[in-house]
Each structure stands twice: as structure tokens, then as C-alpha cells.
Amino acid sequence: MSFGTKLAWDDTVLPFQLDRSDIRGRVARLDGVLDGILKQHDYPPQVEALVAEMALLTALIGQTMKLRWKLSLQVQSKGPVRMIATDFYAPETEDAPARIRAYASYDRDKLTDGAPIEQVGEGYFAILIDQGRGTTPYQGITPLTGESLKSAAEAYFAQSEQLPTRFQLSFGRSTERGGVEHWRAGGIMVQHMPPASPFASGEGGSGVGGLLTADDILDEDEGENWRRVNFHLDTVEEMELIGPQLPPTDLLVRLFHEEGPRVFDALPVRFGCTCSEDRVRQSLSIYSARDIEKMTTDEGIVTADCQFCGAHYELDPATVGFEAEGHGEA
Template identity: 70%
Template sequence: MNTASTIAWDDTVLPFQLDRSDIRGRVARLDGVLDQVLQQHDYPPAVEALVAEMALLTALIGQTIKLRWKLSLQVRGDGPARLIATDYYGPTKDGEPGRVRAYASYDKDAIDPTGHPFSQVGKGYFAILIDQGEGTTPYQGITPIAGGSLSACAEAYFAQSEQLPTAFQLTFGKASVPGGDESWRAGGIMLQAMPKASPLANPGEATDDGLTAVEDLLNDDEGENWTRATLLMRTAEEIELIGPTVQPTELLVRLFHEEQPRVFDPQPVQFGCSCSPDKVRQSLSIYSAKDIEHMTTDENTVTADCQFCGAHYEFEPNTLGFEATAGPDAKP
């Protein structure tokens, strides 16, 4: 095992471009991020797998956007896995890591322990929200759940809402090295056609389910390049995506050496949450004193728990809501 490569590339997203094909991409590997995300909750294995896949997608997609603040992904379904939600916070300065957090809501009594994780979602929608911060209008795009995985949902979203051919090759699961503890690992590749001024080659065409097909977004030469690059990506093996010995740069050469791959600066990612006492207070500022009274415990406090990181907050009731009679630092 090459320990140096493991240390260098875990929890990292590497941007690249295939100069011959006019296609951009990302290679991501997550290790410690997933452990920190999943250790906050005692999820069933199927839900853990969904959260792991969604966190990996979020790291890959978030790094493609010139993000000043936050990218959010959501899958809502009518199955036992009701909600998978993730956030990616862009670095505030060059060299700083991006931050990822994730959370799932599910019906533990309805989860099928023998079923495929994606089958637990049911029918619903896949959404992407981009919030560039104060003074901007958030962007939201929604597409129906499609395909047999969360990555297929993301591919359908980009084809439908952004008219950008996009493909993913992902792997994730619990793994261990000799003498080491078992932990969650995930690795994947994202390919995306370079945006064009008029991306829709055949506007108005769609698949049987009403969603735009990738083939409709490319002309003949572009389609040939896209097909060749995605076929090469599909040959990536699980051990190459999450194993301890193959660096992402080496993987790109193995897969795409004839496509003239060019890499850019890697982006580290880490687990991170934006919750704070002030944000909880702000979320409760719309409530009256009577509403706050209904939220008050027998110990005469109002409590709140962050679903993403598990942080626990306690407040004095008279410091909350738009009828607060004391400042936030008031003591009982």
C-alpha cells in the first residue's frame, strides 16, 4: 500500500479537462468526510449508501461552480427514504477546503433491509439550489427522479435543466486495509461537455419520460467525442476509484491518455456545518411569545438540534421570537 498517495488524495476533488474532446471533468475521493457525515446518525445501511452517494455527487458538482457560498442538493421521495439533503460550501479563500455536510430523513419501520438503496426513495424529485449569499437571488432547478441511482438523477437534471451532457462513474461502500478499521470510502469521476452559447442542438426533442436526452444536446462530432469519453470512463474499476494505490492523476492517464487530459489545482474538502446559535435564533424570530411557549420544555428552555452535525442548542424562552423581552445573553 502506498500510504503517501492515500494521505495526499483522500478528501480531494481534482479538476481536469480532456483537450481532444472539449470535455471537462472532476475526480473525487472521500474518506474522512464520509465518516464524519455518517457518524452523526445511526442510519440503516441502505440510507448510509444513499447519503454516501449524495455526498460524493455534491463534492463533484460543487467544485464545478464558481461558488461564493452554498450549493444544495435534495432528493425527496414518497418511499421510506423521504429526504436526502446535502450542502457544499465553497472556499472563502484560495487554498482553503470546500465543506460538505449531509442529512437523511427516513421511516425506519418501512426501510427494506434487503432492497436496493435507490428503491427506498420511490417517486419524487431531484433538486439543485445555488445560493450565492446576501444580496443575490437563489437559483433552484428541479427534475423528476429518473434512472436507477442518484447519479442518474443528477445526469437527468443537467440534461433537462442546464442542457449540459453530464455523466458520472461512482463507487462507494465500507472498506478497510489490512490491520485497519472498516470505514466508508467513496470515489468517482464526473464528465461534462463544455457549455456552449446555444447548447440545445435539437430543441424540443425528449425521451419517453419527457426528459431531454443527452444525444439531443450534441452535434455529430460532439456526440462521437462524448460517447468515446464516457465509454472510457466506464472502464474505471472500483479499486482504481477508491483503492489506496492509484492516484487520480494516474487514473486519468490510464483512462484518457489519448484524450490529452490536463489537470488543474486539486481542491481539498472537509466535513463542515454552518449552524450557530444566531442562525437558530433567526429561524425562530418569526414566532410569537405564545408560539415560543409551546416549544418550551419542562425545564423552561427551548432546545434545538442540528440535523447535519448533531450540535445541541438551548435558549431562554424570553430571548426568542419577535416578542422577545430579553437579549440573547440574558440569564434565567
């Protein structure tokens, strides 16, 4: 793929609603966000693709939540890619962007030449919502299913939230004029509003492993609307999702003009990390002086690296841990 300069709708999430179908959605375009996430690590191509997909899902899902602080997505797996973790931080002020960070843990020796999703084995997909100090975090989990991470996310919303949800995603490396290669991604999320007749049976759903599907949740009229919108969504082309020619608003008109699309203010998103020396010190505050001594290098320092952004911290061992100099003084 070859594109020109940065576009106005890059690194944004555009909310929309289909008034005639009782369906809401999001369109996301990521550019600099993915570069910020992926340049911190020397991931193999299969791992890069999984992190890019997870970051795109995080941007789409994060904007749907009424967040005061943080949404986290996690994949835990028994495959070569053991974990993928992402965080979406709500804007700190009305005009500020949301921030996204992500990283993956993997066993390089066990990676195969297969598709990215083949690097993920048996495990689970989780969504965690933390509204900040004084609140109890929420966590929802569903087994990893399907042929992509987006399938796991769709299964999560059907099973844990009883909200039929679909994603269409595209992501990969692009080359601008002049030969500068970077990552770019685009996607659409559609989600039925809470159905009139919520699923109540305890017998399980019709999906893989007894998980719920849209047909289990929606009544006849709702199901007809959902199938019609998904028919139009399935006509979207890769370059419409990721390319520069079509603004998100025009894409929505092309796909859903019969459904009465209505758009809202776009949310800018940026790569951002919340690590700091104070947070490192706080994480080390549970350790004794003997524990800290075991962590001290031959050079006489305690080091820590942020898995998300690669920041490196060097601390005096005498100043960390619950027995540190000055600890507990007024």
C-alpha cells in the same frame, strides 16, 4: 476493502480537461468527509449508502460551479427515504477547503431489504445555488429517474442545463489494518462543454419521460467525441475509483491518454456545518411568546438539534422570539 493510512489525495476534488474532446471533468476521493457526515447519525445501511452517494455527487458538482457561497442538492421522495439534503460551501479563502454536510429523513418502518435506490420513490432531484446576501437563489428541478441518484443528476444536467454529463461512482465501508472500519468513496464526473448547437425543439427528448439525452443535444462531431470518452470511462474499475494504489492523475492518464488530459489544482474538502446558537435564535425570531411557550420543555428550556451535525442547543425561552426580552432595543 482493506486500506492503510490516509492518502494525500483523500478528501480532494481534482479538476481536469480533455483538450482533444472539449470535455471537462472532476475526480473525487472522499474519506474523512464521509465519516464526518455519517457518524452523526445511526442510519440503516440502505440510507447510509444513499447519503454517501449524494455526498460524492455534491463534491463533484460543487467544484464545477463558480460559487461564492453555497450549492445544495436535494432529493424529495414519496418512498421510505423522504428527503436527502446536502450542502457544499465554497472555500472562504484561497487556501481554505470547501465544506460539505448532508443528512437524510426517512421512515424506518417502511424501509425494505431491497437496494438503496429502491428506498426512494417517485419524486424529484433539485440543485440550488445561493451566492449569498443580496442575490437571488437559483433552483433547478428534474424528476427522479433511473436506477441511481447519479442517473437523476445526469438527467438534471441534460434537461436543465443542456450539458451532457456522466458519473462513475464507487462507495462503501473499508477496513484499515487494525480493524478500524470507515466509509470511503471515489468518483469521476465528465461533462461536455456547452455544445455548438443547443437543443431548441419543444417536442421533448428521447430519454425516459421525454427528458433530454446527450444524443438530443450534441451534433455529429460532438457526439462522436462524447461517445468515445464515455467508452473509456466505462472501463474504469471500482478499485481504481476508490482504492489507494492509483493516484487520480495516473487514473486520468490510464483512461484518457489519447484525449490530452490536463489537470488543475486539487480542491481539499472537509466535513463542516454552519449551525450556531445565533442561527437558531434567528430561526426562532418569527415566533411569538405564546409559540415559544409551547416549545418550552418541562425543564423550562427551548431545545434545538442540528439535523446535519447533531449539535444540541438549549435556550432560555425568555430570550427567543420576537417578543423576547431586549428584542428591538438599540
